[in-house]
Amino acid sequence: MSGDDLQKLKDAAQSPAIQKAFAYFDEQGITLNNLAAELREDFAPERCLTVNSKSDSEEKQILVNSLEEASNPIRAIFAVDKLNEGWDVLNLFDIVRLYNTRDAKKGVPGKTTISEAQLIGRGARYFPFQLSGNHTPPDQRKFDTDLDNELRTLEELYYHSAHNPRYIDELHTALVQTGIMPPRQRTIHLRVKDAFKQTDFWQNGAIFVNKRIRKDRSGILGLNQIEITQRHAYRLTTGYAAETAILEASQTQANQTNTQAYNLRNFGIHLVRKALNQLDFYRFANLKNFFPHLKSIHDFITSDDYLAQVIIDVTGTQAQLQTLSPEEKLRIAVAVLEKISKEIQSNVPEYEGTKVFEPLAIQYCVKDKTLNIALNDGSDQEFGVAMSQTTNLTLQLDLSSEAWYVYDENYGTSEEKHLVRFIHSALPNLQKKYSEIYLLRNARLFQLYRFSDGAALEPDFVLFAIEKHTQKAIIYQLFIEPKGGHLLSKDKWKEDFLKEIEQEAKIQVVYANKDFRLVGMPFYNETQRKSEFETAFKQALAI
Template sequence: MAQERLYDWLETEMRTLSYSMNPHEVPEYVKTNLKDDLRPYQEEAFRRFQFMQDNTLATGVSDAGFQRKHLLFNMATGSGKTMVMASLMLYLFKEFNYQNFIFLVNTDAIIKKTQENMLNSQSKKYLFDPQGLVIDGQSIVIQSVESFPTVKDKNTLYLKLTTIQKVHGELTRPKENGISLDSLSDEDIVILGDEAHHFNASTKKEQAQEKSWEQTIANMLYLRPNNKLLEFSATINMDDKNMAEKYSNKIIYKYDLGEFMNDGYSKNVLRLQSSENDEEKMKDALLLSQYRKLVARSHGIKAFKPIIMFKSSKIKISEQKQADFNTIIEDLTVESLVKYLKKRQSSVAENGTLAKVFAFFLNQDLDAIIREIQEDFESRNILNANEKNMLNVENAVLLNTLENLNNPIRVIFAVAKLNEGWDVLNLYDIVRISEGAGVTRNATDSEAQLVGRGARYFPYEYQGKQSYKRRFDKENTDLRILETLHYHTINEKGYLANLEKSMNAVNLISARDETVTVYATKLKQSFKKTRVYQEGHFFVNERRATTAEDYASLDKFTIPKEWETDYIGTTFETNYQGQVIQDEEIQREWEYLQVDQRFFKKALQRNPFYRFDNLKTYLPLLKSKDELIESEDYFKGVALRVSLPKGQTLADLTAMEKLELVDRFLAYCADKIKRNFKKEIGLKTFHPLAIRDTLKDYEVVVAHSETGNKQTTQVIQSTTMKGKDWFVYTDAIMNGLELGLVNLMGSFIHRLEEKYAQVYLIRNDEKATRYKLTEFGGPRGYMPDFILYLENETFVYQIFIEPKGDFLEKQDSWKQDLLYALNGDDIELIGEDHHVRLIGLKFYNSNNKREFVQELSDKVNDGQLLDGRIDIF
């Protein structure tokens, strides 16, 4: 058995210099065939799978004691595991010719959800490009099947959606139109296991069942050497000895709920801990939900419909609470509501959300408010998920479309049916009904899981833009309420202790509602009196729209005139576990393919990207498709250099095989064109911005997390900067890494003050400025975290500094490139002579202090080390 966990080993291997010089990238055909962009962590999961499947690296994988046949992705609830599955299906189909996929789940409801994800191109939940899949110019189809056909269409992926219970029954008792071990033995299959923790159990009965299910899966997996099992789960407990032994050499990627929440892809989670009875908790949730709707409306956010869920322990209690809720709605009057608001206002924390909500309603036209509440929450807009008719799969779809505009539901009453397989994004309030509720660890584990599902982010549209990440984390704005899930629970010591343990176990970051703090900082008056503030300037680079001349030929898209490809890929022999037992490459020879224009015309017709109306978007000077073939600016003169197995020549290829090579080249070109086409680009010409018009006082809102692994959160704190005139703000509001940089600068700032008359470190917080650079030749904007301003009689230096955690360096490498490009001789500052210089430094982190200080010293202190006391380690 491997001595270390697979995901730890991969983390090390993929950070080596040799690998980082030539890392795997998500293929463009995967990106273009998905409806939405892969998020950075999904791309990382994909790259890790590429690493494991790369035959040139297979020997190293085997030597380290790992295998490639059975892998598991441990990813948080709501993080888009199914999107990763979809991308891997395309990759395995294109690169390894897999066509048979078995999607294995635990419930019929998840099957219905997956059908929407994978097969229904009309669904909002569909993951692929609804216009159709295209790979190498060929239309690709995903077909749902009960059994895999013996005669296959080469452009079809065959997908069997089933439960572990059903497939176990099929294989132990074969029947017509189903699968059997005999039928599966003819072709390679990929098994995709969703919510894989269901295949593992704790009770004796469950363990016996698990053993039987595991054997069924193993029987399928080991039928053929190249079969694969890819499991996906949010809840693999590696602290459990048996689980660790089973999966430590299989978990390829770990991205837990804490990381997911910390990266901004979820709602914030706040707990409203109340000693009040269920009726008052219901009223509080009702008012809070309607407050969210009215806040959204006041900011021009249309059709915002927040959902409340009332969670009970028993069906009878749930039904009674639904009746109680209906009575609350029916009995609302202005007098009763005013009385309730004033009573509750005196009993809640002054800095809490409910205090704000109650104050808001006391200043509204309550007659109009009540009319709208009674309309929104009438009985037909309330769904009880415990009713017998909720067991059918159609109602499972209804529950998964609550965010649709034509779905009027505002309230869900439930017991346990929605703990899994429920993908609703606009759930904002979960109310724990106290009557009959359990306080044990098992009960709170279930609650933590439900809250984790409810924390999924709702991507509403604001100011014409739709975001899939939180936008107002640090802002003191009422819009934060649209990015916050409230869990209404009881204030009981033993229960809260168990709830905290349960939330910590799944790394769910949460805080009590009243712990939210607003930190404020101001520009120091001493700085505002300086000439730097009153007369000084920052410099920001200009942007311009691209022109037709920018894309006048294919070389503008970095498409070479000579392109190389393999006709037949390198082959490796593997054993039954997928480990390499012979890694000798087939000898190959190169030959140039002379491409007849007819092949080009046919290949262009086969690829929808090359429709003339579409091409004009990217190649505005193109006059006709004939010009595309006949002009030196485009495809005329292109050479295709083909690698063939030794002894084989291009003359041995059929016309169709040659056409497929041209298809592949055109697909490559289409990818390059789409990737390099920009509507607007940043220039190396900079114009001045008055510092006094750029910097301002600002506030940052911080929730002090009480559950979740603190190591995954960037704890924001406020530190007074009194007596440090070189820092322009009264307080430094920042995370630990950023504060570490400020303290490091403070340790040698006196050395800079000996050399420069004016020395200021300026925090470039997005709440304080709108100072943003634009990547050269690209559209992306970037706000460096700090600007070090140095001025003497001869020069003004503006040094851009960015603290960056190790785990972000790769995905933000373009920002590092931009910083270094600032040091070039081709930077033009409008209105300035040569006495102003912009300087970009390497990213700062806690592991490179010496290198960082040395680079800064080289730039602004004639190479003399500013601080010789920097620790090496």
């Protein structure tokens, strides 16, 4: 490969990804000749592997199964069905099909095409990564719907094949059939209205949000401070079996069992330590994360602040209880300690959301968005349909001419559209008291974090209302979450958190001529919660 070869590729490139790559090289001052030299080095023969069977050398097997390691030099692998034989690789970004045959019949994908779709599914397994400022779990995709985000490339896999439209259609069908792709997708464009960009609120306004931080555990001195169960039950397997005749009047009396209480530390320090060693959670370094004042494993076993107060009610036959073997005691200890470890992790979260909310400038936070949404057969029928084009006349509204709605359109669910209509109907009353009113759809613009454990929430909407005729401009910021009926119970934690905001949120930034009120609203649901929401809405805004 030469610089001239890359120039031809650059001139002919129609792929946005390739165009962006060449633009990046230009910005960094990397010449095509230097790039070609680097590619020749990166993909030199010693950095490529051919693997075709499980009988390959042990050295090859090690290289193939350690591709995520930084020290692994391999950049390309030539394989026949290797991905279908249990090979698990996460940092795979390109698959190249080196043949051009088809096995579909009458448009129905054949075995080979299905196999290739499954190969793509395996190759597309997610490479976990964490972004600064984005608290989506490392193993969850972050940009599926955000087509404009440059980091989306980190989540993409490219499948290269010869230009064969019929094959591509068949492969697409196979990807849908295997559940790798949704049946339908739609790309939508949200644009911030030019008129909104002319307002003072765009120039000087802010959204107040909190942060997620590591929870301070310095005040945790023992198990009793985090509500850990101190008394546990364990039933021994008696091995007793009996036969009874259903129609006989008399029944054979079951072998009687008794219950006896044991203090965990009385099982012996060495036995409890052995049980702890069987559970990774109880490594001393990990325990110190939860209990900063813990001095040693011995202290954890013997101190009244930790395991010394744990009681176990063991149920079994009298003979079993009188002659508990060390093996049985070990099984009991491991079972109870495993329960305690789960309680500790549940009751002592790693993160918390700050109660101090800080401003994000509107003009830097609110952006035009291009989103990709999946439309499944079970989806809300309104989802992905423009509000100006819906055939449901009760939901139809041309938002392009509504100055109070920040974006030019709304493609949300029926509940989201009902919420927008609700705000639209409330405008006459709102405008009597407020000089400016803006409803912003949170198109992955920001997150809030639950105070107790830092769990992330993206409220669907924020309503801003600026009060009239006050010495200081009082700006209300209402976080609003429309919710389908099937999610009201499942997402109740989100509603509980939103309701905490009004009392718990603090704003420490002082503005000479502005004051702020942050309010989290109860869920909006047109048929089940509208009355409750309307009452809370009127109360929050005093209308």
